[in-house]
Amino acid sequence: MRGTQTLAAASTNQHHPLHYVAQHPHMPRNIKTTPSTRYHTQILSPLTPCTPQTNLQKHIHTQITHQSIETLKNNTQLHARPPDIHPPESFLPREDRVHLARLRYGHNPALLTYQKRLDGAITDACPGCNTAPHSIKHIMEDCNTHNHTRQQHNIHSLRVLWESPVQAMTLLRSSGLLGQTA
Ligand SMILES: [Zn+2]
Secondary structure: HHHHHHHHHHOOOOOOHHHHHHOOOOOOOOOOHHHHHHHHHHHOOOOOOOOOOHHHHHHHHHHHHHEEEEHOOOEEEOOOOOOOOOOOHOOOHHHHHHHHHHOOOOOOOOOHHHHHOOOOOOOEEOOOOOOOOHHHHHHHHHHHHHHHHHHOOOOOOOHHHHHHHHHHHHHHOOOOOOOOOO
8 A cells, every 4th residue: 555655645746855766668579568558557547547636645555454454354253344442442551452353353361272383282272161163152151150241241142352341351361361461
């Protein structure tokens, strides 16, 4: 996206230091695409035209972020497109937000299933109930050890990591998974 914005600035402003790159002529032998052809044929053409009222840099940002969001793959833990993250997450300490971001993909060292991915010798059975692998889905939905805490906080689904991150952190702290203090 930043590259597209730079090329857009270079090709539309003749005083831009990279203007010569954006206007680079075709070589007789078409060995490599020039920045100019790549910009016009591969990057700019899929974008919807920019209206005269819209700033080109802003237009490129809007279009490319929209494309990226549209092509996001399913979350590996939910096996579906994740819901939007509830805005109050921004009030949580940075440490908690990092934990949540990693737990949403099952990549948190507090999970034995993740530790086992890094070291096959580690056993990943849940230390609380010993009946299933110690995954974030098991902790948030199934583990008997946390039944009471889940009911206390009205947590029934892994989606709480996105939809109610503050409650999710309260459960994870009181379950001992992440320790008591941030
Ligand atoms: Zn368990």
